[in-house]
Amino acid sequence: MIKLRLTGGQHAALVNHLYPGDNKEAVALGLCSRSFTSEGHTLCLKEIHPIPHDKCFQREEDYVHWPTDMLKPLLEVAEKHNYAILKIHCHPGGGEFFSHIDTKSDRELFSGIHQWLDTNLPHVSCIMLPDGRIFGRAFDRDLNEQRIQQISVAGANIYQWHYQPVEGLNEALQARNLQAFGKGTMLMLSRMKIGVVGCSGTGSIVIEQLKRYGVGSFVLVDPDTIDFVNLNRIIGSTHSDAEMKVLKTSVMKREIEEVGFKTTITVYPSHISEANVVKDLADCDILFGCVDGAEGRHILNLISSCYLIPYFDLGVRLDADGVGGISGIYGTVHYIQPGGSSLLSRGAYSVGKLLAETTKRQNAEAYARNQYLAAVGESSPAVITVNMKAAATAVEDFLARIHPYRIIPNSEIDAIRIIFATSETTTVNYKDKSCEFFDKYVGIGDVKPLLRIDELGRD
Numbered sequence: 380m381i382k383l384r385l386t387g388g389q390h391a392a393l394v395n396h397l398y399p400g401d402n403k404e405a406v407a408l409g410l411c412s413r414s415f416t417s418e419g420h421t422l423c424l425k426e427i428h429p430i431p432h433d434k435c436f437q438r439e440e441d442y443v444h445w446p447t448d449m450l451k452p453l454l455e456v457a458e459k460h461n462y463a464i465l466k467i468h469c470h471p472g473g474g475e476f477f478s479h480i481d482t483k484s485d486r487e488l489f490s491g492i493h494q495w496l497d498t499n500l501p502h503v504s505c506i507m508l509p510d511g512r513i514f515g516r517a518f519d520r521d522l523n524e525q526r527i528q529q530i531s532v533a534g535a536n537i538y539q540w541h542y543q544p545v546e547g548l549n550e551a552l553q554a555r556n557l558q559a560f561g562k563g564t565m566l567m568l569s570r571m572k573i574g575v576v577g578c579s580g581t582g583s584i585v586i587e588q589l590k591r592y593g594v595g596s597f598v599l600v601d602p603d604t605i606d607f608v609n610l611n612r613i614i615g616s617t618h619s620d621a622e623m624k625v626l627k628t629s630v631m632k633r634e635i636e637e638v639g640f641k642t643t644i645t646v647y648p649s650h651i652s653e654a655n656v657v658k659d660l661a662d663c664d665i666l667f668g669c670v671d672g673a674e675g676r677h678i679l680n681l682i683s684s685c686y687l688i689p690y691f692d693l694g695v696r697l698d699a700d701g702v703g704g705i706s707g708i709y710g711t712v713h714y715i716q717p718g719g720s721s722l723l724s725r726g727a728y729s730v731g732k733l734l735a736e737t738t739k740r741q742n743a744e745a746y747a748r749n750q751y752l753a754a755v756g757e758s759s760p761a762v763i764t765v766n767m768k769a770a771a772t773a774v775e776d777f778l779a780r781i782h783p784y785r786i787i788p789n790s791e792i793d794a795i796r797i798i799f800a801t802s803e804t805t806t807v808n809y810k811d812k813s814c815e816f817f818d819k820y821v822g823i824g825d826v827k828p829l830l831r832i833d834e835l836g837r838d
Contacts, residue, residue: 380418380419380420380528380529380543381419381420381421381422381501381503381517381525381526381527381528382419382420382421382422382527382528382529382530382531383411383421383422383424383465383503383505383513383515383527383529383530383531384421384422384423384424384530384531384532384533384686384687384688384822385424385513385530385531385532385533385687386424386532386533386534386687386716386717386718386719386821386822387532387533387534387535387536387716387718387719388534388716388718388719388812389424389427389718390511390532390534390538391534392427392429393407393427393467393507394507394511396427396429397467397468397469397507398469398471398507398509399432401438402440402471403438403439403440403443403471404438404439404440404441404442404443404468404469404470404471405429405430405432405435405438405443405468405469406430406435406443406445406466406467406468406469407427407428407429407430407466407467407468408427408428408429408430408449408450408453408464408465408466408467409424409425409426409427409428409464409465409466409467410424410425410426410428410453410456410457410460410462410463410464410465411423411424411425411462411463411464411465411503411822411824412425412460412462412463412822412823412824412825412826413461413462413463413500413824413825414661414662414686414824414825415825416658416659416661416662418662419528420500420501421662421686421824422463422465422503422824423685423686423687423822423823423824424465424687424822425462425821425822425823425824426822428449428453430445430446430449434446434449440471440472441470441472441478442480443468447488447491450464450488450492454492454495454496457496458495458496461498461500463500463501463502463503464492464496464502464503465502465503465504465505466485466488466503466504466505467504467505467506467507467513467515468481468506468507469506469507469508469509470506470507470508470509471509473508473509474508475506475508475514477504477506477516481504481506485504485516485518486518486522488504489502489504489518489522490522493518493519493520493522497520498520499519499520500519501517501518501519501525502517502518503515503516503517503518503527504516504517504518505527505530511538512538512540513530513540514526514527514530514540514542515527515530526542526543527542528541528542528543529541529542529543529570530542531664531687533683533687533688533689533716533717534716535716535780535788535789535790535792536780536781536783536789536790537665537689537777537780537781539567539570539571539664539781541567541570545566545569545570546569548562548565548566548569548593549640552593552639552640553565553593556591556592556593560778560782561782564778564781564782565592565593567781568592568593568594568595568781569593569594569595570595571594571595571596571664571665572595572596572597572598572643572662572663572664572665573589573594573596573597573598573663573664573665573666573667574597574598574599574600574659574660574663574665574666574667575589575597575598575599575600575667575669576600576601576651576660576666576667576668576669576670576675576679577600577601577668577669577670577671577675578599578600578601578613578627578628578630578631578669579601579603579609579612579613579627579669580612580613580669580695580761580763580766581669581693581695581766581769581770581773582601582667582669582693582770583612583613583614583615583616583627583630583631584614584763584766584767584770584771585667585669585693585770585773585774586599586614586631586634586635587614587615587634588770588771588774589774590634590635590638590640590642591638592774592778593640593642594642595642595643596642596643596644596645597631597635597642597643597644597645598645598646598647598659598660598662598663599628599631599632599644599645599646599647600628600646600647600649600651600656600660601626601627601628601647601648602648602649602650603626603627604624604625604626604627605620605621605624605625605626605627605630606621606624607621609621609627611761611762611763612761612762612763612766613627613630614634615630615631615633615634616630626646626648627648628646628647628648629646629648631644631646632644632646645659647659650740651670651674651675651678651679652674652678652740652832652834652835653835654829654835657678657682657829657830657835658829660679660682661682661685661686661688663688664688664689665688665689665690665691665777666679666682666683666688666689666690666691667690667691667692667693667773667777668690668691668692668693669693669770671694672728672732672736673728673729673732673733673735673736674733674736674737674740676692676722676727676728677722677723677728677733678830678832679692680715680721680722680723680817681817681820681830681832682830683715683717684717684718684721684817684820684821684822684823685820685821685822685823685824685826685830686717686824687717687821687822688717689714689715689716689717689780690714690715691712691713691714691715691773691776691777692712692713692714692715692722692727693710693711693712693769693770693773694710694711694712694713694727694769695709695710695711695761695765695766695769696708696709696710697761697762697765707800708765708798708799708800709796709797709798709799710765710768710769710772710796710797710799711727711769711794711795711796711797712769712772712773712776712794712795713725713727713793713794714776714780714792714793714794717821717822718813718818718821718822719793719809719812719813719814720793720809720812720813720814721814721816721817723814723816723817724809724813724814724815724816724817725793725794725809741834765799768797768799769797772795772797772804776792776795787806791806791808792806792807792808793806793807793808793809794806794807794809795807
């Protein structure tokens with residue numbers, strides 16, 4: 380399987396360039412990083428290089444002739460970093476097909492690209508239709524063609540276009556969901572691979588909702604076992620699970636399987652900082668972070684940035700007054716678009732807290748000796764009703780981005796805050812749409828070490 384991923388900003392830039400309003404074809408080039416899995420090959424768009432309209436030799440409603448010498452600087456970069464070349468043009472008149480002219484020019488172009496780069500890794504040609512939808516094909520060294528099976532856009536709205544046969548829905552099981560969201564959205568959910576990191580309070584409730592929406596595949600990550608203190612809030616956990624210290628991921632797997640939707644489940648009873656965990660999460664279509672600490676949030680934000688994956692982060696805080704009461708209850712759901720603002724730039728965690736947590740996990744003695752490291756909290760009050768509201772808000776936000784139904788445009792909602800004391804729910808729009816730290820990770824794909832974290836490069 381070959382997949383292509385773009386950010387929302389990249390997709391908007393391509394729409395603006397390819398459809399300037401003159402009803403003529405236009406073309407752009409791109410550099411894509413690569414990510415390899417046992418199931419296939421994912422290309423992450425890293426750079427866009429529009430071919431200026433006035434530099435084209437000819438532009439017509441059904442034809443564009445452009446100077447291919449503009450490709451040379453990109454070939455040099457692709458050779459150095461093992462990138463894929465993307466060529467994308469438009470069909471102003473519509474039509475989901477490659478014309479005979481398209482095929483002839485593509486075969487000439489990609490023959491030259493493969494001669495220059497001399498690998499058998501694919502390079503891709505795509506077409507954008509007037510509604511913004513993209514389809515495409517890949518060429519190997521022998522110019523064998525393979526259709527790109529999935530193209531995704533991680534923007535304020537989340538788009539996924541699939542180009543392969545899929546098993547039909549069990550409409551009897553999904554009748555009420557189909558009434559609400561329609562067959563297209565339910566089919567999209569059935570094809571999705573969703574990663575959930577943290578299977579405790581909010582995580583178990585996120586999983587409970589998503590499994591009943593018929594999500595096709597889960598990657599679940601949590602190193603902990605069920606304890607008696609978890610029984611007040613973890614969906615599906617039992618007294619027997621606590622007695623036997625059953626892994627939280629095992630409980631979630633058991634509960635998903637018992638629903639009977641034939642969901643595929645992969646579990647990792649380990650910390651997110653392991654390379655195999657990162658790689659499987661990098662192959663997910665959507666990420667949900669249900670963790671308390673800074674380190675887990677930071678790694679999830681890195682995966683989102685490097686591999687162009689939409690990321691929903693959940694946070695709940697109950698402040699105890701010390702005498703048996705509660706001074707405040709808050710919940711926040713952040714939506715992170717790769718290439719946009721990050722949890723770090725939004726102040727959801729600090730560098731000091733990140734350093735402290737990483738040091739404590741890797742070297743507890745060093746953490747204990749270092750008086751300058753921030754304190755790492757061990758636990759906080761947690762109750763199911765608060766967790767349920769936060770988890771429902773996160774899943775609603777996710778659904779609104781794949782099936783827009785809100786009055787407010789998704790582009791105006793970056794985070795949702797819940798203040799339980801006043802029953803207020805407010806939305807936040809972060810005007811600063813980028814993060815200086817995470818910008819340099821956007822679309823880098825597989826690098827050594829993974830995520831540019833030294834620990835992930837060790838054998």
